[in-house]
Amino acid sequence: MSTKKTATNKVLWLFAIGQLGWSLLSGIIANWLVFFYQPSQEELDKGQLLFIPKGTFIGLTAIGIITAFGRIFDAVTDPFIAGKSDSLKHKLGRRIPFMRFAAVPFGIVTVLIFVSPFGEKSMGNAIFLFVFAMMFYFCMTCYCTPYNALIPELGSTQNTRINLSTFISVTYFFGTAIAYLVPNIAGFFLESLGYAASFRVTIAILAAVAVICMLVPAFLIDENEYADTTPSKSTAFKSLLATFRNKGFRIFVCSDILYWIGLTLFQTGLSFYITVLLGLDSGMTFPLFAIMTVVSLAFYPLV
Numbered sequence: 001m002s003t004k005k006t007a008t009n010k011v012l013w014l015f016a017i018g019q020l021g022w023s024l025l026s027g028i029i030a031n032w033l034v035f036f037y038q039p040s041q042e043e044l045d046k047g048q049l050l051f052i053p054k055g056t057f058i059g060l061t062a063i064g065i066i067t068a069f070g071r072i073f074d075a076v077t078d079p080f081i082a083g084k085s086d087s088l089k090h091k092l093g094r095r096i097p098f099m100r101f102a103a104v105p106f107g108i109v110t111v112l113i114f115v116s117p118f119g120e121k122s123m124g125n126a127i128f129l130f131v132f133a134m135m136f137y138f139c140m141t142c143y144c145t146p147y148n149a150l151i152p153e154l155g156s157t158q159n160t161r162i163n164l165s166t167f168i169s170v171t172y173f174f175g176t177a178i179a180y181l182v183p184n185i186a187g188f189f190l191e192s193l194g195y196a197a198s199f200r201v202t203i204a205i206l207a208a209v210a211v212i213c214m215l216v217p218a219f220l221i222d223e224n225e226y227a228d229t230t231p232s233k234s235t236a237f238k239s240l241l242a243t244f245r246n247k248g249f250r251i252f253v254c255s256d257i258l259y260w261i262g263l264t265l266f267q268t269g270l271s272f273y274i275t276v277l278l279g280l281d282s283g284m285t286f287p288l289f290a291i292m293t294v295v296s297l298a299f300y301p302l303v
């Protein structure tokens with residue numbers, strides 16, 4: 001029976017850089033997708049356009065329907081990709097091949113989500129957005145599900161688990177924080193490119209940075225040295241069903257769902273609170289997020 005290596009802090013930091021990349025892309029969508037496609041009057045006055053119909057259908061906006069379907073699609077594809085990753089037989093391991101395959105499409109699709117090829121208030125733009133939103137969540141699943149599966153495999157001892165959880169928390173914070181900088185960076189291009197194009201160029205630049213970060217662990221970590229790469233013979237949905245028989249896991253899932261609902265509401269609404277309710281520029285989103293984060297850090301020692 002072969003003995004696997006214990007990951008050093010250098011390896012753990014290389015791994016954590018991948019989280020900076022995907023949290024940056026996730027933050028861009030969570031923070032700015034609705035803001036871009038459902039602009040307030042303040043943003044319309046600055047030159048933003050209505051690319052998709054703004055009306056409602058049974059009380060839901062087009063962007064609301066698209067984002068809701070995206071989350072449902074994400075929930076369905078998660079166990080599917082998890083099963084494919086668990087059963088993968090590849091010389092690079094079970095997780096790394098998915099991460100290498102998904103990183104570049106993940107970044108490209110993030111950029112294309114903000115591209116509207118048709119005129120104002122076009123249903124064609126809504127369909128285009130729907131297709132690429134689904135592709136975004138699929139690419140995110142293809143990268144993040146195998147990535148997260150590596151966390152317990154790299155954290156083989158209590159010390160490495162503590163260090164790894166700390167490192168990925170740090171890089172998650174920086175990825176999310178950088179995502180809040182979109183309007184600040186876009187401001188440099190606003191006069192020459194216009195409102196929408198300045199956002200798109202900024203997102204393209206940040207997506208390129210994110211892809212590089214995601215490829216760091218995919219190419220610099222040898223999964224075979226640290227993790228068990230033996231393919232699983234159990235199907236994903238069978239394993240999922242068995243897991244849900246555990247009462248503690250069901251409680252955890254419910255609390256996790258509530259956490260993500262709260263986080264999503266916060267991320268989606270923050271830019272609107274700042275621009276509409278407070279009457280500030282969208283560029284103030286990052287400084288206010290930084291202040292709130294510093295305040296929250298004060299509670300870390302207590303926790």
